[in-house]
Amino acid sequence: MLQIISIENRSQVNELFANYNPREQSWLVSDLRTKFELQQKILARDGQYIDESVLRASDLWKMLLKRLEPRLRLISDPFARSLLRTIMDENADVLGVNSSAEDTVFSYIDQMAAIIFHPEGTKRLDEWFENHPEAKNRWREWYLRARFCAIKLIEEHNVITSDWITAYLQNFNELERVWNIPLIVDLSGEISRVESEILHAISRSIDVIVLEPSPEWRADFHFLLRPYDELRAQSTKSIKLQPIAKKEKTKEILRFSGMLAEIKNSVGQVREWLNAGIPATSIAIIAPDIETYWPVLQAFLAEEGIPYQKDITHKAQSLPSVTRWLATLRSKSGRLSSSDLEIAFFDKGESQDLRYEEFKSLFKSLYVNEDLARNEIVYKIFSGQLDISGLVSREEFVGTALKEWHTSETEIVQVVLRELLQNATANTKLIWKEWLSYLESIVAAKEYSLEKGESSGILVTKLMSAHSEKALYRIFVGLTDESLKSRNKTQLSGQDYFELAKDIGFYLDNPDQSDLEFELRLLAEADSVHDIYCFGATDLSGSLCSPSTFWMSLSEHHEALALPKETRWDELQHSDLNAENERRSWLSLRRDDLEQRIRQDLGKEELPNLTLAELPRISASAIESFLECPFIFAAQRYFKLKDLPDIDLDVDHRTRGQLAHALFEKLTVEPMRFDWKLEELDAILETIRIERKLVFADERLWTPLKKKHILLGQRFLEVEKNWRNEFKKTKTIAREKRFEFYLDPKTEEIGKEAQPGTFRISGQIDRIDSDDQQHLIVLDYKSSAGGITAHSSWLKNHEIQLLFYMWVLEKSLMEEVQGEVIGLFYYIFRTFDRKGFKIEDLAGSLYPASKRKDKNATFEAKDLYLTEFSKILMGTLDRIQKGEATPKPADFQTCPTCEWRRQCRAPHLN
Numbered sequence: 001m002l003q004i005i006s007i008e009n010r011s012q013v014n015e016l017f018a019n020y021n022p023r024e025q026s027w028l029v030s031d032l033r034t035k036f037e038l039q040q041k042i043l044a045r046d047g048q049y050i051d052e053s054v055l056r057a058s059d060l061w062k063m064l065l066k067r068l069e070p071r072l073r074l075i076s077d078p079f080a081r082s083l084l085r086t087i088m089d090e091n092a093d094v095l096g097v098n099s100s101a102e103d104t105v106f107s108y109i110d111q112m113a114a115i116i117f118h119p120e121g122t123k124r125l126d127e128w129f130e131n132h133p134e135a136k137n138r139w140r141e142w143y144l145r146a147r148f149c150a151i152k153l154i155e156e157h158n159v160i161t162s163d164w165i166t167a168y169l170q171n172f173n174e175l176e177r178v179w180n181i182p183l184i185v186d187l188s189g190e191i192s193r194v195e196s197e198i199l200h201a202i203s204r205s206i207d208v209i210v211l212e213p214s215p216e217w218r219a220d221f222h223f224l225l226r227p228y229d230e231l232r233a234q235s236t237k238s239i240k241l242q243p244i245a246k247k248e249k250t251k252e253i254l255r256f257s258g259m260l261a262e263i264k265n266s267v268g269q270v271r272e273w274l275n276a277g278i279p280a281t282s283i284a285i286i287a288p289d290i291e292t293y294w295p296v297l298q299a300f301l302a303e304e305g306i307p308y309q310k311d312i313t314h315k316a317q318s319l320p321s322v323t324r325w326l327a328t329l330r331s332k333s334g335r336l337s338s339s340d341l342e343i344a345f346f347d348k349g350e351s352q353d354l355r356y357e358e359f360k361s362l363f364k365s366l367y368v369n370e371d372l373a374r375n376e377i378v379y380k381i382f383s384g385q386l387d388i389s390g391l392v393s394r395e396e397f398v399g400t401a402l403k404e405w406h407t408s409e410t411e412i413v414q415v416v417l418r419e420l421l422q423n424a425t426a427n428t429k430l431i432w433k434e435w436l437s438y439l440e441s442i443v444a445a446k447e448y449s450l451e452k453g454e455s456s457g458i459l460v461t462k463l464m465s466a467h468s469e470k471a472l473y474r475i476f477v478g479l480t481d482e483s484l485k486s487r488n489k490t491q492l493s494g495q496d497y498f499e500l501a502k503d504i505g506f507y508l509d510n511p512d513q514s515d516l517e518f519e520l521r522l523l524a525e526a527d528s529v530h531d532i533y534c535f536g537a538t539d540l541s542g543s544l545c546s547p548s549t550f551w552m553s554l555s556e557h558h559e560a561l562a563l564p565k566e567t568r569w570d571e572l573q574h575s576d577l578n579a580e581n582e583r584r585s586w587l588s589l590r591r592d593d594l595e596q597r598i599r600q601d602l603g604k605e606e607l608p609n610l611t612l613a614e615l616p617r618i619s620a621s622a623i624e625s626f627l628e629c630p631f632i633f634a635a636q637r638y639f640k641l642k643d644l645p646d647i648d649l650d651v652d653h654r655t656r657g658q659l660a661h662a663l664f665e666k667l668t669v670e671p672m673r674f675d676w677k678l679e680e681l682d683a684i685l686e687t688i689r690i691e692r693k694l695v696f697a698d699e700r701l702w703t704p705l706k707k708k709h710i711l712l713g714q715r716f717l718e719v720e721k722n723w724r725n726e727f728k729k730t731k732t733i734a735r736e737k738r739f740e741f742y743l744d745p746k747t748e749e750i751g752k753e754a755q756p757g758t759f760r761i762s763g764q765i766d767r768i769d770s771d772d773q774q775h776l777i778v779l780d781y782k783s784s785a786g787g788i789t790a791h792s793s794w795l796k797n798h799e800i801q802l803l804f805y806m807w808v809l810e811k812s813l814m815e816e817v818q819g820e821v822i823g824l825f826y827y828i829f830r831t832f833d834r835k836g837f838k839i840e841d842l843a844g845s846l847y848p849a850s851k852r853k854d855k856n857a858t859f860e861a862k863d864l865y866l867t868e869f870s871k872i873l874m875g876t877l878d879r880i881q882k883g884e885a886t887p888k889p890a891d892f893q894t895c896p897t898c899e900w901r902r903q904c905r906a907p908h909l910n
Helices: 011-018 032-046 057-068 077-090 099-116 121-131 133-155 162-171 193-202 226-234 259-275 290-304 320-331 338-345 349-353 356-363 369-374 376-382 394-403 411-423 432-445 494-504 515-525 549-554 568-574 577-583 591-601 620-628 630-637 653-667 678-692 699-726 801-810 859-881 892-897
Strands: 002-007 026-029 054-056 183-185 208-213 237-240 250-256 283-287 312-315 391-393 429-431 447-451 459-462 473-476 530-536 731-744 749-751 759-770 775-782 820-828 833-838
Touching: 002 011, 002 226, 026 032, 026 057, 032 054, 054 057, 057 162, 057 193, 077 099, 077 133, 077 429, 077 432, 099 121, 099 133, 099 162, 121 133, 121 494, 133 494, 162 193, 183 193, 193 208, 193 226, 208 226, 250 259, 250 549, 259 283, 259 290, 259 473, 259 530, 283 290, 290 459, 290 568, 312 432, 320 338, 320 411, 320 432, 338 356, 338 376, 349 376, 356 369, 356 376, 369 376, 391 394, 394 411, 394 432, 411 432, 411 447, 429 432, 473 515, 515 549, 530 549, 620 630, 620 801, 620 859, 653 678, 653 699, 653 731, 653 759, 653 775, 678 699, 759 801, 759 859, 775 801, 801 820, 801 859, 833 859
Parallel strands: 002 208, 002 237, 026 054, 026 183, 183 208, 250 530, 283 459, 283 473, 473 530, 775 820
Antiparallel strands: 312 447, 391 429, 731 749, 731 759, 759 775, 820 833
16 A cells, blocks of 8 residues: 655654664665664664664665566676777777767767666657657767667666666566555655655555655656656555644854865864753764765864764775875786886885986886887786786686786775676676776775774764754755756756656756755755855855856845854964974974064065085086076985986987087097098997987987988088188097086185085086197087077076186196187087187187177186186085075076976065
């Protein structure tokens, strides 16, 4: 017998529950938390309960399926998706799409399961399509794809998901024979048309009492509640309970700037209630999706010392051991990515031999497995790729995956693999990619408990589980349109849902009829003392949110912005830090220290100088870096930061420069030859590649680059031959010549041995040419003229490299090279021009005279350069010795492109 009891208010359910016999009846609910609460009430009243006393609807449908169709296995959505992708790839020609459309097809199955599994569902739908050609063109093909795949899953793979069970049960006429316990159905707005038909079928042999929510505003959700109309029409008895007088309650409707303000206000309000003597169990914080709020909310509650009933859980994927495991499996199965390789590599001992910056430059861009050979250590670890060809059985996949689990922690991997083993049978075979995707989905969804909630704490729960007699002080957060309404992933319009219901009787879940909003309105009318309804204008990521219709209906004053109540964290920020230091050891900074750091960040106070354990090594480029910005120098010399070029399909300028420099070094050996053959140049470049350990993203890049440098070498030889024919006394006396000495900037004394307070100064000159009069010219190879200025601007632009080399030579600090410098040139090998400084009076021996006389190309100008450079050098070394590292760039326009911008604390960047 089917009986309907209409209830206007959730408080009326308490009276019914008081007369309920748990030994002879089953109370059917929709969520787990309500089930546990009802079981506790039975336990307190009777001292015991049986498993069937309170059931979730989903548990009942699973029991019915198991009794009626034992061949079907219940599987999780992620595993169903893995099987679905396999089916779609195997039948891509029939379906017209492959596994890339899996999400859309799965959404159609979920949305239209009631039609797909109904014995006459497709026939009725085809008839409906004939009268609705626009809908037919829009989504009929997707429906047929979804039906094809769903039937394959059911009939060939013998699997089903929990969301499809009720739709599949439509195929059975003997439902009443497999269930014999009378039911009291309390599903509120979470009942579907298919579930109503199942309940009607069961009522043929047993008593079924359905609690129908019938609030005054029921008409606003007529589509959502249509299953109750059908049940009422088929019932033998319909009862309407006497309404219960509504109790007076306090209501607050608050608008906040965002979710964080909602959280702060909620915690502050809970603290006020607790201080007023209200029991924690009478307080509830409720959200449509509480998990969105929980990470931040939990931190605030913990700081406040407020107990809560919710468990503290973490996703399995947050564990480093699990993350490394999956990264290793992906890296060894051909799914190379820089992030996975980094995670899998840097937990191994061998990683200590490779700096992170080097690793990043080598593996930021990955294309094929051969890219692993860019570093010998990495190659040895990951070159042994897994055999992933063909179909892989469950045992083969689990065995291979476990071989890559290298930590002693086994509890979490047991939990993950248990889920896999429960869903996949021993004879299940999938391609490796699908097994790995399924494992990733398990890890993404699986949670493990860190700490159990306290039964005496406040209730923190989602909206659909918020019905509770104890919760009399309630805070509703997240009342946004986005959180209360589900997204429609199919192409069905709102009109389609109504037309399908009206024409062929299929009431599909309409996204426009939100069961969350229905539950919210029911909860709002439940007995309580104080309710607070909150809306945050932005979420935690800063995205804008729209207020829900329900929140808007509560008040006419929507625009007023409320300030959140203060929490313990606010008190700490305003408290006397000296007193807090005595109470909490982790607050070690004094107030004046904090204020000083703030003033420094604002640029109102200078940063203190660094205390140097030892003086850094100095080179020409180091001096230029310091003059450009002291922080750049500090990043490179003190903090040892590097910015190496990435190995990519486009060969970087540094690699090209190294290759050209090394080639010129080989070709300028005296006596200089000009008759090098192509084979010899090819061999030289191959030797250089090995000596310099040059690495390329793809081996195929080397051949065209080598050919380009063979041509460069030929042009270089031709230019040098012509030059030496004109300036016959030219002779290259040094190539890539290194020098090193120690300098005291205070006394300006120079020596070969380190002394206290001295800098180690070193460098390397690309090339030095000379004539028979011991005149010297310095050549510095450059690929292009970009950034090169006239010698008159060198000091102003802090372009001191060539002046540095001249100073070293004039001080006779380079062994085996003696003479007077008369020329400093940038040798631009793109055009083979020489640009720089030269003494015009000595032109004709090593270089030609200028077409225009340069009044600054004299011995006096040279002496002035040496004097000014010496001042700059000594002054810079003195500043370095004092530990200056303040981010003060010589030109603020360089900051946007500075490689250390993210680490910099310059006031104009904060």
